[in-house]
Amino acid sequence: MTGLVWHIVRARMSSLLGTFLALALGVALLAAMTLTLVSTVGGSGRAPRWYTAPDVVVAGAGKVSITSGSGEDRETSSTRTIRTRALPAGLADRLQAALGGEAAVVVDVAGYAAADGAPGDTVHPWSAAALHPYSWVAGGAPRAAGDVVLSAPTGHRPGDRVTVATAHGTRVFTVSGVLRTDAPGAFYATDPVAMELADGRVTAVALAVRPATTGAGTSTSTGGAAGDPARPRDAAALAAAARAVIHDARADDGSVRVLTGNSRRAGEPDPDGERRTVAIALLGTTTGLGGFVSVFVVAGTFAYAVAARRREFGLLRAAGATPRQVFRLVLGEALAVGLLASLSGVLLGTLLAPAFAEVLVRTGFAPSDFTAHFVFWAVTPAFGTGLLVALGGAWAAAWRAGRIRPVEALREAAVDRRAMTVGRTVIGLLAFGGSVPLIAVLMVSPSASAVALIIVAAMLLIVGFALFAPLIIPPLAWLLTAPLAASPGAVGLLARHGARGAVRRTAATAAPILVTLGIAGATLTGFGTLQAATDSAARDQITADALVVPAVGAGLPDAAVQALRAVPGVRAAVPVGDASVYVRDDEDLEPWAARYATGADLAGMLDIPVTAGRLADLTGTDTVAVPAGSRWKLGERAELWLADSTPARPRVVAVLDRRLDLDETFLLPAALRTGHEPALATVVYLRLTPEAARSAADRAGVAAAVATATGGVGKTVGTDEYLSAANAEQARANRQASVVVLGMALVYTAIAIANTLVMATRDRTREFATVRLAGATRRQVLAVVGTEAVVVTGVGAALAAAVTGITAWGAQYGLADLAPSVPIVIPWGPLGAIAATCLAIALLASVIPASLLLRRDPADLAAVQE
Template sequence: MLSLSWRTIRARWSAFVGTFVALGLGVCLLATTGLTLAGTSRDAHPPIWYAGADLVVVGPDRLTVAIDTEPKTEPKTEPKTEPKTEPKKEPEPRTEPEPRTEQRNLLEPAPVPADVPARLAQVPGVVDVVPDRWVPVDLDGASLARPWSSAALRPYPLVRGTAPTAADQVVLTAPTTRRPGDRVVAQTPVGPRELTVSGVVATGPPAVYLDDAVLAGWAGGRIDAVGLRLAGAASERPTVEDRVRAAAAGLRVLSGDQRGAAEPDPDARPLADALSLLGMTATVAVFVSIFVVAGTFSFAVAQRRREFALLRTTGATPRQVRRLVLGEALAVGVLAGLAGCLLSAVTAPPFASWLVRAGFAPDGFTARFSPWPLLGAAAAGVLVALLGVWVAARRAARVRPVEALREASVDSRIMTAGRWVSGLLFLAGAGAVLAAVPAVGSADGLALTLMVALLALVATTLLAPVVVPVLIRLLGWPLRGTSGALARSSALQAVRRSTATAAPILITVGIAATVLAATATLRENERRAVQDRITASALASASGPAGLADETVAALRAAPGVRAAVPVRDTQLYVRSGDSLGEHPARYVGSGVEQVLRLPLLSGSLADLTFDAARVGAGTGSGSGSVTSPGAATGPVVGTATVAVSRSTGWRVGAELPTWLADGTPVRLRVVAVLADSLDLDGSLLLPWELAARDGPRRGADAVYLAGGALPDLAPVVAAGGGRVVGIGEHLAATTAEQDRGNRLALFAVLGMALLYTGVSIANTLFMATADRVRELAVLRLAGATSRQVLRMVGFESFLVGLLGVTLAAAVTAGMLAGLRAGLADLVTSPRIVVPWLPLGAIASCCVAVAVSAGLASAALALRTPAVHLAAVRE
């Protein structure tokens, strides 16, 4: 059958061009996203800061929480009885259920306990112990400050000046225009500090170096890493390393190239954002490629029903028909997969470069050429090709020979039981996911919106044949004349063809409309919620990584006319609730928050947000969650704090929560206030500002909400602290503009290549559909129709199919927006639906124009051959 497959491909090469194009471009789309995703992975790299250290000890980067899922039971004891003559049985030993553990990657690196350097110094074979600290600063382009002692671990010597010997001296990193003796101002977590440049080290990663005692004070005593130098021969190093691991139990001990993992990576957060964005892009790419390729192959097989009918009547068995079709799909899949992989080598680098220019990836990011994304994309292409023809091949193979000609003549029943069940299941899934979209807000709403759109579009495609005849009659009613009547009749008689040719338009317009409209709706309602929430008159924001220090906040509170100055900073918490460990967005807020924000308090009091470092115990509140090692944060509970939660968490006032901060530091939390769910709060937990000093590397506030005071009086205070202050209206306008720009670019990254691919598939499908109708067009010509009339009929039918796809997409979008509005009703006072008509109208018009152009172009090419010759075209 394989040889027959090759003969069929050669004889019907034009019919296979469409499937080859669809599959090749689909593989290219998958491989492009795969190669770009591969660029986000980072291999171990040689150390830079710790090149002079033999070992580096750092805190764990994962939180591992042991959860006892079953209560412990004591062994049963029998009541005392008279001794019996039988030998006494030993009581069965008590069995402890093994706890289940859950792990989470920490948002911030865990600190090294303060007593670890002293313990490591006692290890035989360790000759030098260098504690290292990283403090965020803003000074001459550098964002980190380190102790001068750590400079001995890096191969960058002084090129000018001397080491810092006084509290106000600093060493800069070349290249710099500063010289020893220059005075500079550094913005630090403890406020602005005027320093004197004492020296400059050779070119390396941008950092500044200060006296060890000064930096320890700035860091609040936190140690981020410990560099070790070992004595003895290389053969003795493994023994010393084992001793170090024993002394630093629960911490990571890195050697060789692994030492590079201990160094701060400024690209880590941008790469994580790029990974998230590319994950959504890959999801859309997989869905679109599968949808288009499977639909194209299924349509191509459906076009050949007469051929399969003749094979059945000449004695071909169902198994032989299936093998024939699968052999053809395999041959086309292999060739198209190879072509798509080669094309992705051209498309992946420009896409990665665009991500860098758009700000979604760090400088230097590029696609990484690895065989695995290419092999995966090619294998996926072959698999999709085989799956795409399997159902159609089974239907064609099940036709009995006596029914073969009838099966080839007219459309059979399209809506089978399996199609009904699948369509309704996808529709129910879309509704379930849509109900969760308002709860996550616009920050994570894009991912769920994409999922809703994909599920709804699959459901619509499966159920479309039910409504297609009705829509064709309604949309085709304005078409007048003979050509219009023929176009309407042709579309009605070939429902399968009309549905298949409308499917790429449905997917193109549907994805664009649902995602763009839902995202715009979420953003607008969140903006309105924020506008209603903030009662402050101005907002001061930090310009650098150090944030706005507490002394800057104090200066703002003392400014004339200021009634409240409330610092805020975003973070993340890990909370054990029941038998699971959850990640929750959180925000530290200063006292007086009720004077700058209108919070929807349901119960409790926000005035009770406090932190008590003295109340420290040996646990994390009620429950059996515990921190384990290796790979977990370590250290005692730092104290007891209170928290305000949203109603959707299910926690009530008085509940105690086992909690870990962003760097894995354990803390007790007691709920003192419950807030109503709100779109702009995104379910964030509110924490007392005093707890922020215990969470991750020390830094100031992200922003300070201000009630009262004049901007001219506030601006000098904020500028001295390394920030800027604007009126709340200007802040909201700037934030909205920036977020809208980011959303547009993100949507372009996620949808751009997919929509381009589906646009090509529209033309591809129309070419396939029209090329299969050459005999029909010839019959019209022989019946007296002119070429212009035939072209007009094809144009009308293509236009009708285009409108059909757009109408189905509009119905999906309308249903999604209706469900979204119902979900927003509980979160926003008056939810507003926003539809970006201009871009959606442009996309829909382009799709219809492509459909009409493709239909007319293929028909015009066919009509160049005399009608008599076309009528005699071999099937």
């Protein structure tokens, strides 16, 4: 049997090529996704970039750990937070006093600082520049309090005056030098200035072992001084000494970490932490989508390839082959093709992964230094999945092939008499049934995160429609080809009967179009509808007369807010700062959005309805207003962790009503932010005096005064301008997310469309010969093929429209209670372009191979062996 399998594989190499390509490309897609995901997740295990010189780094806690279960079933899960906790007051001095004589000690701080034309938004002491390699581009070190060193690339040069936004307001510095380093870009100021701008908040203490002297002018690289056995001789001894100091300071409660080796990276500034988290989430979705698309396409391709060989299997049965032998033959072919294709796919995916990682960097979802690299264990699932899909996709088809009767050898027509099977019906019903609870969840418990269920629901609907295609296609094709019935000539008639009669062929060729347009339509429409609903909710919420947003940097400092309150025409200025908190969700920690504000000040600025309690009670440092979706009630203690991993147990003073713009968002008192994050306002809401709000000229005067009062770091915008800018940014993020999530999957399905149609066209050799011998011209046959390609595209597009319509309706229905209006936003431009591309591919992949076949004489064509 093995020899027969390899003989058939060699003999049918050209016909198996389509199956091989579908599987190889599917495995390549999955391998590229998994490699990129593993590379992103594994970034924290790389060598440090900032703390490369020190042997030991003492840093504050930078992760949250929770333990679930009991006894032997206890499990601990950890999540790295956006920021690291500051070291306890006085600990840096203790470490310096205890170890300064035996080790090089550098106290590092990270204050907020931002300026136009300069990368980064943190300022470090100049002494911290020695913690990592650097080279000078121009200039030199800062010597005076007004000097600053910038990291390249920057548009500034030594001698330039730069206005820097800090947490204490704006300050003007003189650029003393520009350096280049592989560490994250930052400002460097003199040590006292950096400490002042960081409010004395020590980020880390870096320790390096000093070479021990053995005599005058000599030193050794390994040992301590003679007669000084307590002297730290290596990183391990230095770390032990640091832990002893921490223990004596009673700071060994988990809030301080002693880091060595590659773990030093965990204590570094991580300006790309949020982007890395987003990238991991997106890549998880992309990998799941890529796996679904590849399995869907490959399984359909295998099934069609086996079904197209019905006559061949009938001949084998007539020659005496048993059903078991035919079954084993088909599975043997699938195993041979699966092994070769999976191996080829893994190699191709390994080559594609770095290019995909570069796309992530260009679109801003990954840090600039991110790249995908080969990890053996990460590609083994892709290889195994390819092999399993090959065998699984061929299993059912092989079982049906074994049941083919010898009389099937006499059948020449491609008309399907029984395309629907019991198994196909059951699995199709399960797929449709599985989509119902997902859409129900979106309708009953809607949220911004729940919209992600659209993709999963769309996958199940696509599977359901694909499996029920033999029942749906005949009436749908009849409807779509109705205009052809009235057209003169035989072309329209043949195309109409071909699409309706060869149901399995039409279903197989329409399936890649269905998955391409279905996934794209559901995803893009879901994103667009969510964005429109969010905009509607935000417009309904903001009642302020004007808003002030940062013109430079990430926020407005308290000094700028105080200056705003003194601007003529401004009656009230209420700052609101965006942040994140971590909430326990059973056995995991989930990041939730948070806003820092004083509850009493929000009245008249934002319309925030509550179902219990009062926002006016949101004061001090021990209160919180929780969203309706949280599990806490009024008066209870919420269990939260702040962005720097500090635990907080504030009392619930208000429960927010369900609103899309406040979905999964906590309101925290502004005072709680002190010491944990820079006191920066993301937006400041203004209430103007009646005189200032009276005319556009008066508003322009207020805007000019605001720019002057804030030192140019703030600008006044209206509600429409603010939301339009936010929408534009969200639309850009959605487009980039769509490129990441859909990009490679759509490229793969486009290739799959061409591959399936080439296979289907090549298998119609005898049909073309029969039509030509009956008197049809070559042009007429090509017209029939082209018309059928248009019909197939129409069938796939119609089914995809049904998938998009069902998911969009579910999203609109569910979001209706969270926003004043929820229009369904269909991105006709991108979807039209994708549909046109599918049509063009279908036409080319059908007409070109048919044209090549029809070059031969009809009699020779009829004699071609299958």
